[in-house]
Amino acid sequence: MELTINGKVHQVDVDDDTPLLWALRDELKMTGTKFGCGAGLCGACTIHINGNPARACLTPITAAKGAKITTIEGLSDTGDHPLQQAWVKHNVPQCGYCQSGQLMSAAALLANNPNPSEKDIDSAMSGNLCRCGTYPRIKAAIQDAVQYYNAGEQQEKQGGE
Amino acid sequence: MTDNTNAISLVDRRRFLKLAGVSSSGLILGATLPNFQPAWADIAGTAAKDKSAAPLNLFVSIAKDNTVSIVCHRSEMGQGIRTGLPQVVADELEADWDLVEVVQGLGDKRYGSQNTDGSRSIRNFYTTMRTMGASARTMLEQAAAQLWSVPVSECQARKHRVHHSASDRSASFGELAELAATQKVPAEDTLVLKTPSNFNYIGKPVATYDTPAIVQGKGVFGQDVILDDMLIASIERAPVLGSKVASVDDSAARKISGVVAIENMDGGIEPPLFHPLSGVAVIATNTWAAMKARKALDIQWTDTSHAGHNSAPFIETLKQRVKQPGKVVTKYGDVASSLADAANTHSATYSVPYLAHASMEPPSATAVVKDDHCEIWACVQVPQGTQQHVANALGLTPEQVKVNVTLLGGGFGRKSKPDFAVEAALLAKKMQRPVKVVWSREDDIRHDYYHAAAASHFEAAMDDGGQVTGWQQRTAFPTISGTFAKGAEHPSNGELSLGFADMPFDIPHRQCETAPAEYEARIGWLRSVSNIQNAFGVCSFADELAHLLKRKPDEFLLELMGEDRHIDPNQGDFEYGNHGASLKDFPLDTARLKQVLAATAAKADLSQKGDHAQKAGEGWGIAVHRSFLSYVGIATKVAVENGRVAIKEMHCVADVGLAVNPDRVESQMEGSMIFGMSLALMGEIGMEKGAVTNSNFHDYPLLRMQQSPKMSVTLLGTEHAPAGVGEPGVPPVAPSITNAIFAACGERIRDLPVNKHLQLA
Numbered sequence: 001m002e003l004t005i006n007g008k009v010h011q012v013d014v015d016d017d018t019p020l021l022w023a024l025r026d027e028l029k030m031t032g033t034k035f036g037c038g039a040g041l042c043g044a045c046t047i048h049i050n051g052n053p054a055r056a057c058l059t060p061i062t063a064a065k066g067a068k069i070t071t072i073e074g075l076s077d078t079g080d081h082p083l084q085q086a087w088v089k090h091n092v093p094q095c096g097y098c099q100s101g102q103l104m105s106a107a108a109l110l111a112n113n114p115n116p117s118e119k120d121i122d123s124a125m126s127g128n129l130c131r132c133g134t135y136p137r138i139k140a141a142i143q144d145a146v147q148y149y150n151a152g153e154q155q156e157k158q159g160g161e
Numbered sequence: 162m163t164d165n166t167n168a169i170s171l172v173d174r175r176r177f178l179k180l181a182g183v184s185s186s187g188l189i190l191g192a193t194l195p196n197f198q199p200a201w202a203d204i205a206g207t208a209a210k211d212k213s214a215a216p217l218n219l220f221v222s223i224a225k226d227n228t229v230s231i232v233c234h235r236s237e238m239g240q241g242i243r244t245g246l247p248q249v250v251a252d253e254l255e256a257d258w259d260l261v262e263v264v265q266g267l268g269d270k271r272y273g274s275q276n277t278d279g280s281r282s283i284r285n286f287y288t289t290m291r292t293m294g295a296s297a298r299t300m301l302e303q304a305a306a307q308l309w310s311v312p313v314s315e316c317q318a319r320k321h322r323v324h325h326s327a328s329d330r331s332a333s334f335g336e337l338a339e340l341a342a343t344q345k346v347p348a349e350d351t352l353v354l355k356t357p358s359n360f361n362y363i364g365k366p367v368a369t370y371d372t373p374a375i376v377q378g379k380g381v382f383g384q385d386v387i388l389d390d391m392l393i394a395s396i397e398r399a400p401v402l403g404s405k406v407a408s409v410d411d412s413a414a415r416k417i418s419g420v421v422a423i424e425n426m427d428g429g430i431e432p433p434l435f436h437p438l439s440g441v442a443v444i445a446t447n448t449w450a451a452m453k454a455r456k457a458l459d460i461q462w463t464d465t466s467h468a469g470h471n472s473a474p475f476i477e478t479l480k481q482r483v484k485q486p487g488k489v490v491t492k493y494g495d496v497a498s499s500l501a502d503a504a505n506t507h508s509a510t511y512s513v514p515y516l517a518h519a520s521m522e523p524p525s526a527t528a529v530v531k532d533d534h535c536e537i538w539a540c541v542q543v544p545q546g547t548q549q550h551v552a553n554a555l556g557l558t559p560e561q562v563k564v565n566v567t568l569l570g571g572g573f574g575r576k577s578k579p580d581f582a583v584e585a586a587l588l589a590k591k592m593q594r595p596v597k598v599v600w601s602r603e604d605d606i607r608h609d610y611y612h613a614a615a616a617s618h619f620e621a622a623m624d625d626g627g628q629v630t631g632w633q634q635r636t637a638f639p640t641i642s643g644t645f646a647k648g649a650e651h652p653s654n655g656e657l658s659l660g661f662a663d664m665p666f667d668i669p670h671r672q673c674e675t676a677p678a679e680y681e682a683r684i685g686w687l688r689s690v691s692n693i694q695n696a697f698g699v700c701s702f703a704d705e706l707a708h709l710l711k712r713k714p715d716e717f718l719l720e721l722m723g724e725d726r727h728i729d730p731n732q733g734d735f736e737y738g739n740h741g742a743s744l745k746d747f748p749l750d751t752a753r754l755k756q757v758l759a760a761t762a763a764k765a766d767l768s769q770k771g772d773h774a775q776k777a778g779e780g781w782g783i784a785v786h787r788s789f790l791s792y793v794g795i796a797t798k799v800a801v802e803n804g805r806v807a808i809k810e811m812h813c814v815a816d817v818g819l820a821v822n823p824d825r826v827e828s829q830m831e832g833s834m835i836f837g838m839s840l841a842l843m844g845e846i847g848m849e850k851g852a853v854t855n856s857n858f859h860d861y862p863l864l865r866m867q868q869s870p871k872m873s874v875t876l877l878g879t880e881h882a883p884a885g886v887g888e889p890g891v892p893p894v895a896p897s898i899t900n901a902i903f904a905a906c907g908e909r910i911r912d913l914p915v916n917k918h919l920q921l922a
Contacts, residue, residue: 014449015418015450017449022447022449025448026393027447029387030378031378031381031384031387032378032379034521034522035599036522038601038602038603038857039857041602041858042521071378072378079373079377084376084377092376093375093376095572096239096372096568096570098570099376123867125867129863129865131519131521131571131836131839132239133831133832133833133834133835134831134832135835135865136831137831
């Protein structure tokens with residue numbers, strides 16, 4: 001089966017009922033997307049399918065066929081997505097295990113809502129658990145990233161015109 | 162510090178390279194460390210008597226290309242130790258942090274203790290790390306002096322170079338490394354440590370070393386290990402302690418594509434120690450196939466004596482037992498008479514349920530076994546314990562087991578138990594191929610080493626003037642000792658040293674007792690261990706007395722703590738653990754506790770708030786607790802409306818002594834508040850017929866972002882020696898919440914979690 005991940009086409013040979021999570025982790029050795037619960041309850045495996053956040057553990061590989069998939073490895077080339085920079089600036093991660101999923105949920109939020117309220121952030125991030133307790137910093141980092149993100153988007157738009 | 166702590170010596174380079182996997186040349190130093198006791202020995206009261214020094218080593222190396230490699234021999238699980246310890250070395254060394262490479266130490270007893278637990282990595286290694294850095298710096302200065310034929314006193318290391326200002330010469334560490342390696346290792350008493358005002362990194366919020374990798378998904382955790390030709394194992398384990406596989410029908414499972422083998426795992430051993438549980442392992446070419454086939458297994462289990470264990474009636478039984486006279490631990494004055502003669506008495510009984518660790522990364526280990534050698538990659542807090550237990554299972558010596566420690570996706574004490582690494586080793590041996598054992602979330606929740614369900618009972622005697630004259634406390638919970646020895650029914654001295662027998666109130670007549678509790682499920686230490694139930698009981702009961710006496714709880718607490726003094730809780734057979742430190746070096750200092758209490762009350766502006774009830778439906782609660790040699794206060798504001806409770810604010814004041822990395826200390830306190838909220842509000846593992854009834858985050862919920870309140874952290878006492886950080890923030894959280902709920906609505910919650918009594922907003 002063909003999958004388009006982070007702009008590249010990959011071939012995977014797995015059973016049709018295989019969740020995308022295991023195709024990514026086992027077959028493609030892309031381990032940035034984490035296994036936390038296998039039941040869509042923790043958000044550690046959050047990826048983007050056509051720009052929308054999805055839980056890779058509950059997404060059958062067949063549902064990902066033909067879609068544009070983005071994982072943490074594809075969020076930016078060099079770790080310079082405004083959210084990644086804000087995560088570093090606020091020293092957000094503790095153990096770091098949930099942070100791929102947190103970043104992907106936050107990135108989908110900003111892509112769809114460039115000026116999220118605190119409530120919007122709570123709502124978008126409510127599916128992502130962090131046992132270490134980095135929520136206050138995640139929230140602060142998202143709020144901080146908003147301005148850089150919008151400035152970047154603005155530049156991109158101007159550049160495109 | 163013991164005499165053998167800092168026998169710094171030059172280290173054989175090949176051995177170092179082999180040990181640490183560093184490819185560099187130049188100066189390499191090692192330090193001999195004392196033989197620290199593993200935490201489970203402290204707690205189980207089975208500490209090894211052998212105090213002979215393990216010969217061994219921590220390392221700093223300086224390569225010709227200027228890279229300074231610093232080995233971190235402790236496990237990184239979010240506390241920032243891969244930043245904290247190296248930043249201490251780098252500071253004394255006068256290294257440039259940007260040129261520092263952190264190397265994760267393999268499991269090796271020559272490092273001394275690597276058990277990353279007990280909130281003790283910094284407090285036990287701070288001075289050693291400074292000495293190591295200073296030794297290397299001195300040798301670089303000696304090398305420069307030799308190179309330039311000038312007195313060493315005129316050579317000064319500064320930011321990765323050694324300078325000779327009189328002749329305006331300087332050389333980089335890399336240029337000096339080889340010559341430095343030929344210098345005599347300075348005697349410890351000749352070393353000059355930096356004065357704190359000259360610190361470059363100690364006490365500064367150095368950015369976390371692993372963060373850039375983590376935000377790109379490049380951090381390698383236990384679950385992320387991939388080896389060539391590797392198989393994946395998923396194991397269905399016995400649901401009840403002591404149970405074994407009676408029969409298995411695996412015909413359906415074998416038909417699933419990708420399945421390579423199905424193997425019985427021996428187990429059912431009691432005491433459980435860190436042995437694998439009995440079970441059936443499905444070994445497949447990929448994780449999904451292993452998990453799918455496992456669901457198709459039909460397994461019958463043998464009966465066990467624990468199959469009658471039900472957690473709810475068990476806790477009720479413990480609550481009844483603690484109301485009866487128990488075994489006396491410590492006794493001051495005559496508490497019975499004080500109660501009999503009291504003008505007024507009050508009593509209350511509290512309980513905390515079983516709790517699971519639920520680290521975001523479920524346990525996972527990968528193993529390769531060839532002939533007489535095993536190599537493990539695992540997210541373990543105990544690399545040497547892993548060596549030992551894997552060696553025992555395979556019939557090897559610990560030296561034949563190489564343990565690579567990955568990043569840990571949270572630990573909280575679960576990954577101090579290397580049962581999952583033993584599983585991987587046994588299966589890798591059977592398969593003669595690399596095997597990764599992947600625990601699912603359900604495995605993690607159902608086969609944990611649980612925080613003990615606990616009950617505690619308190620009785621107080623008060624005189625006419627509202628003074629507390631007598632205080633009786635009694636506790637019962639299955640002891641961690643039961644994990645190591647059958648038949649243990651009373652808490653160990655180690656467990657009673659965690660906020661129980663070291664209760665800080667200055668009351669003339671007081672008595673601590675224990676009552677028995679059966680060991681029915683694997684019990685282990687969870688972040689802050691027995692401090693959870695002990696602080697919940699002590700801080701709740703003190704709050705109850707304050708309200709009964711119509712006193713402001715914060716002022717009443719200050720009064721209960723009495724005069725500034727150092728408490729020595731040792732009495733008779735009760736040996737106070739003091740978290741492995743001496744009372745001389747780390748006294749139980751009520752002055753520091755009172756300072757933290759006062760600062761916590763001030764942070765919440767409690768002086769303006771009467772009995773802490775602010776207005777109908779809103780209230781503040783306060784709790785302070787000393788554990789892991791640190792003093793932490795928490796003030797919480799809650800709102801209760803229509804039977805629904807929301808945490809509105811939480812403030813933490815922590816005296817942890819010197820904060821080597823204040824940002825990581827603050828983050829640990831933030832995390833402790835959230836960890837404490839999870840356990841207080843919604844944490845409960847249920848057991849029926851000996852089996853855990855929870856399975857995943859829908860029925861073992863954790864706090865989510867929208868439930869996380871506005872919070873602050875204030876650090877005090879930085880003039881003191883560094884103390885514990887990872888755990889001491891947790892204990893006061895639960896009582897501060899339930900005290901606030903009482904202030905808000907008059908409901909006293911004595912049985913956790915809160916959501917059994919009030920809905921969460």
